Amino acid sequence: MDNLLPQYRAHLAQAAAELAEATKRRDEACAVVSDLEAVVRALQILIASQEKRQPAGVPDGSTAPPTNGVPSSEGAASHLQTLGIGKTKFVRRLVQTKPGISAGEIRMTPGTPGGLTKNFPYKILYALKSNGQIEEREGRYYPIKG
Numbered sequence: 001m002d003n004l005l006p007q008y009r010a011h012l013a014q015a016a017a018e019l020a021e022a023t024k025r026r027d028e029a030c031a032v033v034s035d036l037e038a039v040v041r042a043l044q045i046l047i048a049s050q051e052k053r054q055p056a057g058v059p060d061g062s063t064a065p066p067t068n069g070v071p072s073s074e075g076a077a078s079h080l081q082t083l084g085i086g087k088t089k090f091v092r093r094l095v096q097t098k099p100g101i102s103a104g105e106i107r108m109t110p111g112t113p114g115g116l117t118k119n120f121p122y123k124i125l126y127a128l129k130s131n132g133q134i135e136e137r138e139g140r141y142y143p144i145k146g
Contacts, residue, residue, distance in 0.1 A: 035092075087124055091106060091121060091124040092128055095141045095142070095143055099143060100142060102139055102140050104121075106125075129141075132144060
């Protein structure tokens with residue numbers, strides 16, 4: 001019995017290490033799921049608000065004023081916060097779901113809130129790059145695999 005105890009301890013240490021790694025992966029996956037749920041909710045609300053603001057019989061791209069789904073009296077940043085998603089999370093999720101996206105493409109992505117400055121993607125992309133979450137290659141942005 002005494003000679004089996006070291007083997008049991010070794011198995012216990014290995015199982016505990018595997019459990020810790022699996023728990024870490026699960027927590028990361030839960031965070032991604034939570035982020036994606038917020039993005040889906042935000043986009044659903046933005047689409048619904050755009051559909052309500054589009055006059056009946058007026059095709060997209062016509063003389064109706066562009067709103068990007070955000071009422072002009074409401075700040076876009078506060079609109080995102082109301083939806084439970086920050087600008088940084090919005091941009092990070094776009095880079096993760098569309099690797100190789102440019103800042104200009106981020107600004108033009110359907111669902112991107114209106115009322116933000118032209119520089120907003122650059123500021124956020126710079127911060128994400130500085131934090132090691134994304135990388136830039138030839139003006140395009142890619143997530144860093146962690």
